[in-house]
Amino acid sequence: KTQSIILVCISVTATVGLYIGGVTDAYSYGILAGVMDFLPFIGTGIILIPIGVVHLIRGKIFGGIAVIVTYIICVLIRELLEPRLLGNGLRFSPVAVLIAVYFSGLFVTLGVTVYLLGKASHAQASRGINKRQWLITFFLLLLLSVLFELIYEAIKEKSVEKEISGYLFVLDDSGSMETNDPDRIRYKAVDALVENKADHYQYGIYSFSDSGVMLRDFSPKSLEADYQLPEAEGGTAIRGILAEIGKEMESGRLHMDEGCRIILLSDGYATDISFFQKHDVMNTLKNFAQRRIRISTVGMKNADESLMRLIAEKTGGIYVQADDINSLEEAMSQAAEKNNLNRNLLGYRPGVFMDFWLGLMRAVFIAVLGMVIAVEKGILCERFLDTWSVLISSAAGSVLAGLCIETGMNLLGIHPVMVRIITCILIAFTLLRKDLYPADGENGIVKYASAGRGE
Numbered sequence: 001k002t003q004s005i006i007l008v009c010i011s012v013t014a015t016v017g018l019y020i021g022g023v024t025d026a027y028s029y030g031i032l033a034g035v036m037d038f039l040p041f042i043g044t045g046i047i048l049i050p051i052g053v054v055h056l057i058r059g060k061i062f063g064g065i066a067v068i069v070t071y072i073i074c075v076l077i078r079e080l081l082e083p084r085l086l087g088n089g090l091r092f093s094p095v096a097v098l099i100a101v102y103f104s105g106l107f108v109t110l111g112v113t114v115y116l117l118g119k120a121s122h123a124q125a126s127r128g129i130n131k132r133q134w135l136i137t138f139f140l141l142l143l144l145s146v147l148f149e150l151i152y153e154a155i156k157e158k159s160v161e162k163e164i165s166g167y168l169f170v171l172d173d174s175g176s177m178e179t180n181d182p183d184r185i186r187y188k189a190v191d192a193l194v195e196n197k198a199d200h201y202q203y204g205i206y207s208f209s210d211s212g213v214m215l216r217d218f219s220p221k222s223l224e225a226d227y228q229l230p231e232a233e234g235g236t237a238i239r240g241i242l243a244e245i246g247k248e249m250e251s252g253r254l255h256m257d258e259g260c261r262i263i264l265l266s267d268g269y270a271t272d273i274s275f276f277q278k279h280d281v282m283n284t285l286k287n288f289a290q291r292r293i294r295i296s297t298v299g300m301k302n303a304d305e306s307l308m309r310l311i312a313e314k315t316g317g318i319y320v321q322a323d324d325i326n327s328l329e330e331a332m333s334q335a336a337e338k339n340n341l342n343r344n345l346l347g348y349r350p351g352v353f354m355d356f357w358l359g360l361m362r363a364v365f366i367a368v369l370g371m372v373i374a375v376e377k378g379i380l381c382e383r384f385l386d387t388w389s390v391l392i393s394s395a396a397g398s399v400l401a402g403l404c405i406e407t408g409m410n411l412l413g414i415h416p417v418m419v420r421i422i423t424c425i426l427i428a429f430t431l432l433r434k435d436l437y438p439a440d441g442e443n444g445i446v447k448y449a450s451a452g453r454g455e
Helices: 002-019 026-038 045-057 062-086 095-120 129-153 185-194 236-251 276-291 305-315 325-336 355-381 387-411 414-428
Strands: 167-171 202-208 211-222 261-266 295-302 319-322 430-433 447-449
Touching: 002 026, 002 062, 002 129, 002 447, 026 062, 045 062, 062 129, 062 236, 095 129, 095 295, 095 355, 129 355, 167 185, 167 211, 167 236, 185 202, 185 325, 211 236, 236 261, 236 276, 236 305, 261 305, 276 295, 276 305, 295 305, 295 447, 305 319, 319 325, 325 355, 355 387, 355 414, 387 414
Parallel strands: 167 202, 167 261, 261 295, 295 319
Antiparallel strands: 202 211, 430 447
């Protein structure tokens, strides 16, 4: 089954690549390349490399390069898919499937919009759509979206996962906690979590509202520490408490190794973070990630889920929602034990491993997918639009979309949904010129549109 899946993927990839390269009878050669890859010790190179070389010798530079690139992609497909399918019992990455569905949905939506807009304006257009080109472009988008996601997921740091050696509990004691947790169950949950730990196990407790205070020093469990629970009052200074803990670590007054875990619990929105201060929070989280200290977050009642998820996902922790006070202990237990270092093209990226290169990779991948959609627009608009203006404007929008999704999520910490909406708008941006508006064409009037629409 594994080899059958790979055979189909490589046959489709080879066929599309050969067709793009202008190879005669691309379908036959593509299927043959898939069969050759299936056979031991042979591979797609026995078909694709000679074809590419012949095209280059004959001066067909584009076709030759297209075929050679297709060969490289086929090799990558086998190298990436085979270990995953064999190792996971044919379980395919669900995120890769979702990414493919997301971009194929965008592909179809924009294509239908552009087509209907053009047909309504030019019902007299005689030439039909090149369905073969449209289908090839669609399959190319599906293939690239899955391939890009698998590559983006596959690059991981080779490090030994350490056992958790200590907890630092950071507990919200703002005024709203007097209503949401009047019996201080959050502190009882802390006692329950460390109750069965060894005497040398370290833990500490911070309380915060408008400012933070350490109730119990980060020290072994065997060292008894009496502390008085503070009154629940004031605001929720999440940015402030994270910055304070970071400074304590930098000064050496708080010593935590990479096996330690911070558990942040809150029940409301941060009172010290505005939209323009998200960048400061991202820098603080980056410092924790560089030290490999993960922050898991627990949200109660009206907690800012977006912020809590950002804090957890950027540092490799998890976010857990406590639906009511009775589930608080279980929620804190989950936050204490689980990790999440997975990444995907449309979400926050945890940790700092290869941060620049992974950011560049994501921006390029999104831009390329946007350009495939740009090609689709050109195919559908060929009958009634200036194709070059469609392609160039769409390509520019795609590049901006790649920069937007990386900068918005990884640098500014903007909510993923908002970044995705902006990214879709940028990919959808299209410059409609002259041919769609023949009455204005003689005067050189230019019309702009987003999502394939012009006014």
